[in-house]
Structures are given as C-alpha cells and as structure tokens.
Amino acid sequence: MRRTDPEGHGPVRYGPPLPDDGLPVLPELSAVLAAAAAQGGSEPVGGGSGLLDAACGYWARRGLSAGPERVVAAPGAPSLLLALTAALGGDVLVPRPCAAWWAPYARLLGRPVFHVATPAECGGVPDPYALLETVRRVREEGGDPRLLVLSVADDPTATVAPPEVLHEAVEAAAGEGLHLVSDETWRDTVHAPHDTMWLSPAEMLPDRVTVVTDLAGALLPQGWPAAIARFPEGDVGDGLHARVLDVLTALGARVAAPVAAAACYALPEPAPVTDRVGAAVRLHARVAAAAHTAVVSAGALARPPQAGRHLYVDLGPLRSALGAHGVGDAQDLEEFLAARLGMPAPGGHRFGDDLGALRVRLSTGALLAGTNGELEECLSSTTPLELPHVHRALITLKSVFDDLRDDAQRWEPPR
Numbered sequence: 465m466r467r468t469d470p471e472g473h474g475p476v477r478y479g480p481p482l483p484d485d486g487l488p489v490l491p492e493l494s495a496v497l498a499a500a501a502a503q504g505g506s507e508p509v510g511g512g513s514g515l516l517d518a519a520c521g522y523w524a525r526r527g528l529s530a531g532p533e534r535v536v537a538a539p540g541a542p543s544l545l546l547a548l549t550a551a552l553g554g555d556v557l558v559p560r561p562c563a564a565w566w567a568p569y570a571r572l573l574g575r576p577v578f579h580v581a582t583p584a585e586c587g588g589v590p591d592p593y594a595l596l597e598t599v600r601r602v603r604e605e606g607g608d609p610r611l612l613v614l615s616v617a618d619d620p621t622a623t624v625a626p627p628e629v630l631h632e633a634v635e636a637a638a639g640e641g642l643h644l645v646s647d648e649t650w651r652d653t654v655h656a657p658h659d660t661m662w663l664s665p666a667e668m669l670p671d672r673v674t675v676v677t678d679l680a681g682a683l684l685p686q687g688w689p690a691a692i693a694r695f696p697e698g699d700v701g702d703g704l705h706a707r708v709l710d711v712l713t714a715l716g717a718r719v720a721a722p723v724a725a726a727a728c729y730a731l732p733e734p735a736p737v738t739d740r741v742g743a744a745v746r747l748h749a750r751v752a753a754a755a756h757t758a759v760v761s762a763g764a765l766a767r768p769p770q771a772g773r774h775l776y777v778d779l780g781p782l783r784s785a786l787g788a789h790g791v792g793d794a795q796d797l798e799e800f801l802a803a804r805l806g807m808p809a810p811g812g813h814r815f816g817d818d819l820g821a822l823r824v825r826l827s828t829g830a831l832l833a834g835t836n837g838e839l840e841e842c843l844s845s846t847t848p849l850e851l852p853h854v855h856r857a858l859i860t861l862k863s864v865f866d867d868l869r870d871d872a873q874r875w876e877p878p879r
Contacts, residue, residue: 479564480810482619482649482678483773484686485744486829487843488836492736493684493726500725506718510709511537511692515724518731519692525733526651528666528675530694534701536708537727540689541649541678543717544708545569545613548674548693551707552643554610555602559590561776561815561823563619563647578602578609579816585629586767587621587776589614592636599640612642616662617650620815620825621776622752622769624654627663634668643700644673649681649691650772652741655749660770671696674704681772682741683730690719690727743843748773751828754849754858759826762865763872773829776812779822785871786822793819804864807831831857 507515516532523530538544546569549556556570560579567577580590580598590598590612602609614633616625625633637644646665654660666673678691693708695701712718719727730737752769759766765778779786779797786792791800794811801809807830812823832842834853842848849855 479568480808480814480825482680482686483825483827484829485748485773486832487744487839489685490736490740492734493730496729497688497722497726500722503721503725505721507537507721507724509713509718511535511719512724514728515719515731518728519694522692522731522733523675523694526664528664528694534695534697534705536693536695536705536712537719537724538691538693538712538717539719539723540680541565541647541676541691542569543712543715544676544691544693545645545647546572547708547711547715547717548645548676548704549573549575549611550711551704552611554608557590557595557598557609557612557642558816559588559614559618561587561620561812561817562613563615564810564814566613566647567816576602576607578607582621583629586618586623586625588616588618588623589625589630589633590636592632595633595636596640599642609640610643611645612637613645613647614665615647615650616664617648617654617771619650619772620774620812621767622772622774623767624660624662624770627661630663630665631668634665634673638669638672642672643704644669646673646675647677648675649678651677652682653745653748653773654771655745655752655769666694666696671698671700674701679727679730682744683733683737684723684726688723688726690723692731740843747832747842747848748828750849751831751854751858755826755828755831755861758858758862759865762862762869764865774825774827776823776825779824779868782868782872783822785868785874788871791822794821794823795819797822797824801864805830805861807833826861831861833857 515537516535519535520530542565549570555576557578558566559582570577581594583591599609644665666675675694680686695705759777763781766775769775791797794813798811809824813819817823838853
C-alpha cells in the first residue's frame with residue numbers, strides 16, 4: 465500500500481475507531497460513573513461476579529443463555545479478539561471488507577489474515593463458496609485456517625445478514641472445522657428491529673461460536689472501554705475460556721472499576737438506557753437514510769444502511785470526476801472527502817478492501833455535530849433532519865456528491 469509509513473497514514477495507528485454516536489452521555493450513566501469514581505482499582509481479570517451476572521442476563525434476554533463460567537469481560541472488544549486469536553492459534557479468515565480493528569490483532573501476533581469476498585446481499589459474512597475455496601487454497605499452500613470472524617450487523621457496510629445467507633456461511637465454516645467469533649457489537653442498533661430477522665451464529669452452531677460484544681455499540685460511550693464475550697458449552701469452550709483468561713492476565717486487561725459500575729448499570733437495560741438506545745437508533749436511522757439518498761442520487765453506490773451509525777459508499781461510478789481532482793485510490797478519496805465534508809471519511813482500504821477501489825465509510829454521528837443542547841434536541845425532535853445544524857450537514861454532504869455527479873457528467877464522452 466502507498467503512503468503507509470509511520471509518519472503518514474499507517475493501517476494500525478491511523479485506523480478509524482468505532483463510529484461514535486455523537487450524543488451527550490446519558491445522565492444516569494454519568495451519575496453511576498461519578499459515584500464510583502473514588503474507586504481507584506479495577507475488576508478482576510475477566511470481570512467480577514456482578515459484571516458477569518449482568519452480562520449473562522443481557523444474553524439470556526436475547527436467547528443466548530450462559531452461566532458466569534462461560535463469560536468474560538475486558539476493556540474493549542479488541543483485547544478480547546487479541547486474546548481469542550492468541551488462544552486459538554492458526555490462520556484467521558475475515559470478510560472483505562471488515563471492521564478495521566479485526567485484522568491488525570492477528571498480524572500483531574504474526575498470524576496470516578485472509579480476506580474472503582462477501583455475497584451481494586450484505587457484508588459481514590463470507591460468501592460460502594468463496595470461503596470454501598479460500599480454505600482449500602490456504603491449506604494447499606501449507607496454511608492452517610482455524611478462526612473465522614464475522615458480524616451479522618456489520619461495520620463497515622451497515623447491513624444485516626439475512627438468516628439464509630448466514631446459515632450457508634456458518635454451515636460452510638462448520639464443515640471446515642473453523643471456530644467462529646461473532647462480533648455482535650451492533651446487534652442493538654438495528655434500524656427496523658421489528659422488520660429485520662436477526663439470528664446469531666451461536667444459535668446455529670452452539671458448540672463452535674464465541675460471541676463478542678463491545679458495549680460501545682449501544683450501551684456505553686466509546687471512551688469507556690468495556691466488552692463481554694460468551695463462550696460455547698463443552699470442552700472446546702471451557703479450554704478456550706481458560707486460555708483467554710491467561711492472555712488477558714498477561715496483558716493486564718482489566719475493566720476499570722468506575723467503567724464496570726456503568727456497565728453493571730447498563731447491561732440490565734433499565735428504562736433510561738432502553739429509552740436512550742431506542743431514541744439514538746431512530747435518530748441515526750433517519751440520518752443514515754437521508755445520507756444514503758444523497759449519495760445514491762449523485763450516482764454513487766451503497767447498500768441501504770440497516771444497522772449502526774454509518775454507511776459504506778462506493779464512488780466507482782464517479783471515478784472520472786474524482787480523477788480530475790487527483791483522486792486515484794481509497795487513500796486519496798479519504799483525504800479528498802474529509803477535507804470537503806469536514807468530517808472523517810476513512811477509505812475502504814482501512815477495512816481490508818482494495819486500495820484501488822473508491823470506497824469510504826461515512827459515520828452519521830459526524831453529521832449531528834453540535835452543542836449538547838442541539839444534540840438533546842435531536843433526540844427528542846420528531847423531525848430531527850429539519851433542525852438547522854443537521855440540515856446544514858446534510859446539505860453539505862449532498863452538495864459535495866452532487867458536484868461530483870455534475871463533474872462526471874461533463875467528463876462523459878459524447879454518444
């Protein structure tokens with residue numbers, strides 16, 4: 465890759481964080497954290513009993529029962545994935561594109577990472593035939609694929625994998641003896657939960673799936689690192705649980721006591737938390753739908769966003785217009801759009817996509833930027849897109865993409 469020196473735009477140090485919700489911290493959460501701020505310590509490695517019980521209750525309400533002996537807590541999902549990758553060994557398979565933080569942890573451990581194409585319907589899960597072919601090729605070349613990381617509700621594509629597509633991918637992975645890590649960070653941010661069928665891979669393959677959820681997806685602010693993992697039953701799950709605890713111990717990966725207190729409050733989903741999560745999801749769904757309309761109307765390609773606080777845009781159809789601005793790859797596009805939109809626009813190469821493909825992830829939280837009062841108004845308004853600061857941000861987005869469309873039309877050869 466070009467321009468990936470440590471002083472430039474390296475794939476790890478300059479990797480994009482999880483899309484932030486851009487909203488003020490829930491007052492009840494702030495109060496819990498403040499009350500625990502005098503506790504200068506941390507949870508035991510893997511989490512204390514209160515945090516693990518709260519995690520078990522969270523998953524039980526989603527049909528994934530587990531006892532505390534099958535659950536681990538850590539300061540963020542990256543430390544859990546690092547521990548899981550170290551514990552499982554072997555080569556790692558991920559979809560293309562995938563969350564920006566998945567691959568660096570395998571590479572940090574010296575593990576090869578192989579990207580697998582996704583089906584047309586969605587991102588987050590591999591195409592089953594591409595998965596089988598990749599596993600076959602890796603083994604023929606002397607590799608040892610053992611771990612597949614996937615996400616039903618996906619970052620970066622903002623799609624939700626249909627059950628039939630997920631089932632085929634899980635079945636193919638099971639047939640090859642792979643262990644699956646299901647990143648369910650965005651599970652609680654599905655835009656139309658009553659119209660979207662959600663299935664966890666852990667329901668389909670209960671003895672070979674570990675579920676990881678970063679609480680920054682819906683329950684906690686991004687800067688309060690806490691995540692939970694649920695291990696499968698049986699000897700495989702027991703051994704993996706023990707090895708992950710060993711790795712977390714070696715890393716000193718403990719959840720800070722005040723953050724643990726906030727997580728213990730949020731995981732049981734009291735009314736203030738569920739009300740805020742619901743309001744935030746509705747707000748981001750509206751902003752994402754408006755942003756999607758703006759970019760598609762300008763001739764770009766994007767799957768309709770179904771979850772999370774982002775959308776994934778392919779500007780390939782506007783390549784001629786972008787080329788006139790010196791944009792030839794995803795790194796150029798990232799810099800071009802960030803300057804014109806006044807917001808981060810990480811290129812697809814951050815997510816394992818081809819550098820030459822003109823793709824970016826746009827985050828809806830950046831389109832809400834405003835004062836705390838304006839942001840609170842966004843949550844309570846029945847017409848948040850008409851609020852002045854949101855309207856201005858969407859107009860800027862539309863103008864930038866419309867200008868590219870007009871430029872592309874001028875560059876079209878006469879027929």
